[in-house]
Amino acid sequence: MIITKKKEPSLILEYLDGRKKVYLFGCNSCAEQCQTGGKRELDEMTVILRENGKEITGTSLIDETCYKMLVKKEFKANEAIMSSDAILVLACGAGVKTVAEIAENSTPVFPALDSLFLASVERYGRFFEGCSLCGECILGSTAGICPHTLCPKGLLNGPCGGVINGRCEVNIENNCVWVDIFRRLKAQDRLNVLKKIHPPKDYSNGVKPRKVILERKKTRA
Template sequence: MIVADKKPIEEIIDMVKDFKKLLIVGCNECVTVCEAGGKKEVGILASALRMYFMNEGKKVDIDEITLERQCDHEYLEELRNNIDQYDAVLSLACGVGVQFMAEKYFGTPVFPGVNTCFMGVTEERGVWSERCQGCGQCMLGKTAGICPISRCAKRLLNGPCGGSTKGKCEINKDLDCAWQLIIDRLKELGRLDDYEEIIPIKDWSTERAGGPRKVVREDVRL
């Protein structure tokens, strides 16, 4: 899923303090799972903002809604008939949802309520960690199912570097060395000899470096 984290309330206030009628829009997908932008967080943020405006002596109307997704037309369309009532929208979706909302409702100011962090997993409740950077050319088959691009601080394709110590990364003793994980798993799979295969220079053009990306599937287009 896409993992996001809450923005500090001060930053949100600074963005929306001059509007009179606000709509806070949650998303029922990834940001609900990582407890940053679902229905529950929409409610908490709305209460915090109402309290702030009340203390400031300002009259601001705040409505709440949580859509199934903000990255698909059909769910965003649910706002079509009401959007003009609002001075601004505060979207608690990831950056994808915020942008799709802004594209769709061109004349309405849209602000982000979360910081979008990465594609990752729930390690345990309250702990999420990165697993994928969407390089567009998956090589997990060569690295025992562990991604050196997203999990090595130097994204070394032929690691580990000399800073790997007791299974941890040189930049943080709480961070696993991705190459230690790869080697441990290659060993478990009886494939440690694969380690000596040099992974060739990567084509990064399918990654961010190649510019904004698009997948077009003629076979499923309507």
């Protein structure tokens, strides 16, 4: 899940300065779960903007705002979107980008959220970063715990000198991820994995912008 947080209303009002008619997009997936872009947040944003003299031309809660076809359909079905002075998107950066792509050169699109990280969900409302989407997964040799993501220094060959009784000196609330990896591998009798020198990361796997285009499989009649 993509975790987002709300931007300060003052910053959003700055974006919208000089623009009266505003259309709102929310996202019924990740942002809804994060309580940043669901039905309730669209209503809250409507109230805030109205209090500040804006006219809300409409709101759309898209199932996945990062899905271009869904957003496009909404644009077609709803003329109010393009006749607005601004579009505010309560979704992650991918959602904002998708809406902006469709609005293209006409109506300016603004983000209402900051996108934070890719999380595993402990339970509702408790999100923890687990993966950096680096393009070179090493979890097979780190007991399913990503040091590239969870170690503040992203170290690949074991703990630094900053371990305090198994905890991380950068944030003492956290276990040292390398101590966690060590313990799990030891329990699995796989410490030999840890003893191998891990080579430097290949950042060429993460050159931006990244894309994946699946080949269309021919379906037999």
